[in-house]
Amino acid sequence: MFDVLRDNWTLLLIGQYPHGPIGGIIVTILLSVSALVIAIPLGILVALARISRYKVLRAPATALVYAVRGVPLLMVIFWVYFLVPVLTGYPVTGFVTMLCALVIYDSAYLGEIIRAGIEALPKGQTEASRALGMSYLKTMRAVILPQALYNVVPSMVTQFVSTIKETSLGYIINVQELSFAADQINNRLLTKPFPVYLILALSYFVLCYALTQLAHYLERRVTRKRAGKGNKMRPGKERPLLEAAVSEH
Amino acid sequence: MIKFSGVNKWYGEYHALVDVNAEVRKGEVVVVCGPSGSGKSTLIRTVNRLEEIDGGNISFDDQDIHEKKVSLNAFRSKVGFVFQQFNLFPHLSVLDNITLSPMRVRGMKRAVAERKAADLLSRVGLANKAQAFPGQLSGGQQQRVAIARALAMDPPAMLFDEPTSALDPEMVGEVLNVMKSLAQDGMTMMCVTHEMGFAREVADRVWFMDAGKIIETAEPEAFFLHPQHERAQRFLSDLRTH
Numbered sequence: 092m093f094d095v096l097r098d099n100w101t102l103l104l105i106g107q108y109p110h111g112p113i114g115g116i117i118v119t120i121l122l123s124v125s126a127l128v129i130a131i132p133l134g135i136l137v138a139l140a141r142i143s144r145y146k147v148l149r150a151p152a153t154a155l156v157y158a159v160r161g162v163p164l165l166m167v168i169f170w171v172y173f174l175v176p177v178l179t180g181y182p183v184t185g186f187v188t189m190l191c192a193l194v195i196y197d198s199a200y201l202g203e204i205i206r207a208g209i210e211a212l213p214k215g216q217t218e219a220s221r222a223l224g225m226s227y228l229k230t231m232r233a234v235i236l237p238q239a240l241y242n243v244v245p246s247m248v249t250q251f252v253s254t255i256k257e258t259s260l261g262y263i264i265n266v267q268e269l270s271f272a273a274d275q276i277n278n279r280l281l282t283k284p285f286p287v288y289l290i291l292a293l294s295y296f297v298l299c300y301a302l303t304q305l306a307h308y309l310e311r312r313v314t315r316k317r318a319g320k321g322n323k324m325r326p327g328k329e330r331p332l333l334e335a336a337v338s339e340h
Numbered sequence: 341m342i343k344f345s346g347v348n349k350w351y352g353e354y355h356a357l358v359d360v361n362a363e364v365r366k367g368e369v370v371v372v373c374g375p376s377g378s379g380k381s382t383l384i385r386t387v388n389r390l391e392e393i394d395g396g397n398i399s400f401d402d403q404d405i406h407e408k409k410v411s412l413n414a415f416r417s418k419v420g421f422v423f424q425q426f427n428l429f430p431h432l433s434v435l436d437n438i439t440l441s442p443m444r445v446r447g448m449k450r451a452v453a454e455r456k457a458a459d460l461l462s463r464v465g466l467a468n469k470a471q472a473f474p475g476q477l478s479g480g481q482q483q484r485v486a487i488a489r490a491l492a493m494d495p496p497a498m499l500f501d502e503p504t505s506a507l508d509p510e511m512v513g514e515v516l517n518v519m520k521s522l523a524q525d526g527m528t529m530m531c532v533t534h535e536m537g538f539a540r541e542v543a544d545r546v547w548f549m550d551a552g553k554i555i556e557t558a559e560p561e562a563f564f565l566h567p568q569h570e571r572a573q574r575f576l577s578d579l580r581t582h
Contacts, residue, residue: 218390219427219486223441223493224417233440238431 092286099276103294106267114267116294118186122268123255126190130197131247135236137202138209152202159199164257168192172264185266189258197254204246208239241313248306252299259295269294341366341497341528342387346396349382349552356382357393358552364497369529371539371560374549375575380532383549384501387530388419401496417445420490420498424505426482428474428489434461435470438489446493453492460488464518480511484518497528504535536579540564548572 096103106114140152159167171192176182183191212235220230240247259270273291277284342364349357357379364370372380385391386398389405389412398405405415429437438457442448448456461467464484474482483503490498500519504512516538523529523542533539539546539560546563548556548571556569567573 213425213427215423215425215427216429219421219423219429220441221413222388222390222416222419222421222423223489224413224415224445225441226413229444233444234429238429241431 092289095276095280095283095286096290102272102276103269103290106272112267115272116269116298118267119255119258119269120298122186122189122193122258122261122266123251126193126197126254127251129190129194130201133194133198134201134205137198138205139231141202141206142209155195156199156203159196160203164192164196165260165263167196168260168264171195185261185264188264189261189266193254193257196257197250200250201247204243204250205239207246208243209235211242212238244306244310248303252302255299255302256295341368341401342530343399344383344386344396345398347383347386347393347398348395349379349386349391349393356552357386360396360552360554362547362554362557364528364530366528367526368544369523369527369531369542370545370547371543372530372532372547372549373534373536373539373575378549379552380549381501382552384499384530384532387499388416388421390421413445417441417493418495418497420487420493420495422483422486422490422498422500422503424502426474426479426486426506428482428486430474432473433470434466434472434474434477434485437474437485438492441489442492457488457492460491461485463491463521464488465514478511479507480514483507483511483515487515487518487522491522497530498522500529500531500533502532502534504533534579536564536576548575550575 102115104115105117106112108114137152137155140148141156143149143152168189172188175188175191216234216238217230220234221227225233258266258268261268262270262274265271270291273287277287280287344360344362347357347360348355360383372384374380382391386393387400387405393406400415400419403410428434429440432440435454435457438460439448439450439453442453442456443450458467458470461470464487466481466484466488469477469481469485474485477485487498487503503519504515507515512535516535519529519531519538520542531538531543543560546556546558546560547554548558548563548567548569550569550571556563556567556572558568563572564576567576
């Protein structure tokens with residue numbers, strides 16, 4: 092296993108770059124991070140539309156959520172793969188196709204996560220803010236979303252972790268990400284599928300595990316800050332919210 | 341200053357407010373009392389339109405509050421509202437809770453807003469809690485911060501919706517004292533409360549509600565000594581027997 096890793100680590104890390112297209116784990120990370128960065132604001136919009144009292148906003152958002160929830164990600168990828176070139180008139184790269192599919196998928200799921208976070212807050216928070224003369228948007232921005240988003244960090248981390256794993260589906264449309272690189276190595280070595288795919292599995296695991304740990308750390312920091320600068324909370328008194336998210340993976 | 345004319349409200353089939361006609365005059369302290377479910381909270385919440393009404397009208401400073409040209413947010417910023425459950429923003433420090441709306445709604449500079457918040461905090465006796473978070477305060481302290489937060493918009497009138505009902509008994513006094521000092525400064529106040537001692541000492545008038553109607557309006561002495569309405573007599577004797 093170590094000789095496979097020694098001979099091929101650059102391919103797993105950055106693909107054929109600089110002699111060919113960039114790939115490997117870098118592309119996996121790039122794909123998941125960009126998908127999430129684009130999908131979070133869209134997810135907020137989906138959440139706000141879902142709880143809007145205007146049907147023109149509520150109906151399309153609800154349709155999106157139900158459609159995405161009811162279809163495997165692979166179908167979304169195929170649809171984007173064949174539809175986007177037709178709609179735009181340009182051929183798009185596998186990376187862009189995969190990114191579009193992930194953004195559609197994640198914004199629907201994040202929308203539901205964020206909606207749950209908003210609806211879990213006591214109604215008094217909105218009322219208090221509106222009673223002070225704050226508009227709906229100011230209330231959302233300054234009072235509701237900061238609390239709702241913080242409370243759903245564990246679910247969003249879970250979603251991010253599954254996004255990282257789902258980038259492997261890009262393999263099917265020739266996105267040169269981590270699984271693609273591993274497959275290239277396997278095809279070249281021919282006789283060592285077990286070490287190759289073990290390395291692949293471990294790479295995903297390390298990436299996801301590191302991420303949940305980072306989120307865990309950030310969450311503890313925020314909790315400490317809110318409990319007061321002097322940290323009067325007794326350690327271990329509160330079960331960290333993230334334990335749930337970590338234990339699922 | 342706050343005038344209800346023929347106000348009606350239904351929750352589906354349930355008639356929550358029935359032809360309410362009454363007025364809170366400028367500088368007056370009105371205590372609204374009555375059995376639970378009588379519509380007290382609904383009535384006070386209609387004043388800043390947390391509840392909409394189905395009939396009649398409400399005017400504030402001779403301005404119909406439901407008129408189209410009235411900007412709801414600008415109007416609400418002129419009416420201080422204190423909730424039973426305090427409703428402080430738990431993610432913001434005490435200071436930020438108070439400066440939020442002056443800065444966001446009135447466009448006040450942070451330094452000015454913070455100076456003002458500090459003044460208000462010392463007025464409610466919490467000058468040393470500016471940097472604390474709501475979760476670190478007792479119920480009574482949280483409610484005093486909530487009062488300071490409402491006062492930060494310089495409202496000409498304050499509404500209190502059962503401000504002491506969620507408090508442990510030993511914390512009721514500190515909140516009532518802040519309310520008393522407000523009343524002494526001439527604030528127009530409408531308070532839904534079960535604190536009959538407060539009503540007796542501070543109120544100019546008591547409104548007694550039952551089944552969505554104001555069935556008795558009187559000065560506190562008269563109301564407590566000689567309630568006219570049979571329902572009010574029963575309510576007061578129920579209070580006394582505890």
